[in-house]
Amino acid sequence: MTAIYPGSFDPPTAGHLDVIERGSRVFSELIVALLINPEKDALFTLEERRDMLEQLTAKFGNVRVGVFGGLLVEYARQEGATVVVRGIRAISDYEYELQMALMNRKLEPTLETVFLTAAEEFSYVSSRIVKDIARLGGAVDSMVPPLVKQRLHEKLETSAQPAPATVAANFVKER
Ligand code: PNS
Numbered sequence: 511m512t513a514i515y516p517g518s519f520d521p522p523t524a525g526h527l528d529v530i531e532r533g534s535r536v537f538s539e540l541i542v543a544l545l546i547n548p549e550k551d552a553l554f555t556l557e558e559r560r561d562m563l564e565q566l567t568a569k570f571g572n573v574r575v576g577v578f579g580g581l582l583v584e585y586a587r588q589e590g591a592t593v594v595v596r597g598i599r600a601i602s603d604y605e606y607e608l609q610m611a612l613m614n615r616k617l618e619p620t621l622e623t624v625f626l627t628a629a630e631e632f633s634y635v636s637s638r639i640v641k642d643i644a645r646l647g648g649a650v651d652s653m654v655p656p657l658v659k660q661r662l663h664e665k666l667e668t669s670a671q672p673a674p675a676t677v678a679a680n681f682v683k684e685r
Contacts, residue, residue: 513537513593513624514586516578518545519559520552521658522566523640525632529597532626534570541589542567546579553641553665566655583618594623599633 515533519526519542533540542563546556554562560575567573578585586594594614596607611623635653644650644662651659 511537512539512591513595514541514543514591515595516543520637523635525628525635528628529626533595534573540573541576543576543578597628598625
């Protein structure tokens with residue numbers, strides 16, 4: 511049974527990796543599918559995210575990385591996948607996930623959505639929060655794989671802006 515794990519993965523987190531590992535044990539093949547979404551302002555380019563995901567999933571024999579645009583159900587049909595995997599952290603994720611699952615079912619009744627729960631230590635981890643913490647100079651070690659930590663630092667160095675703490679100190683000094 512081929513399953514698709516779709517997402518933005520900007521960047522991939524330890525929670526994503528945990529779901530990928532669990533999915534790889536449940537399904538015979540798992541496609542980690544990266545959405546091409548020009549509307550969403552991403553920190554990492556599509557190529558950068560694909561490269562990270564490929565390196566991070568290389569150790570799983572039955573996981574591969576794909577890229578898709580347009581409808582997920584179309585991509586699933588194209589790949590012969592019958593299951594969509596999504597990770598659920600807390601009840602707050604459920605409403606959005608239920609809406610997507612029901613919409614995908616409306617579009618393609620044979621495609622099932624399966625929710626996997628990551629380990630509880632990742633229940634508060636999200637790509638958005640990881641980016642915020644890294645931007646503000648906090649430690650993200652327990653939230654992302656070492657490769658992603660390194661790429662985050664490289665990315666934030668090249669788009670370097672003064673740290674908010676420095677801006678605040680200068681503001682106070684200037685007054
Ligand atoms: O990681 P994300 O951003 O929560 O993932 C969202 C994703 C990629 C699963 C969702 O936006 C998606 O499937 N987009 C493709 C367009 C589509 O099929 N939309 C209809 C279903 S809601």
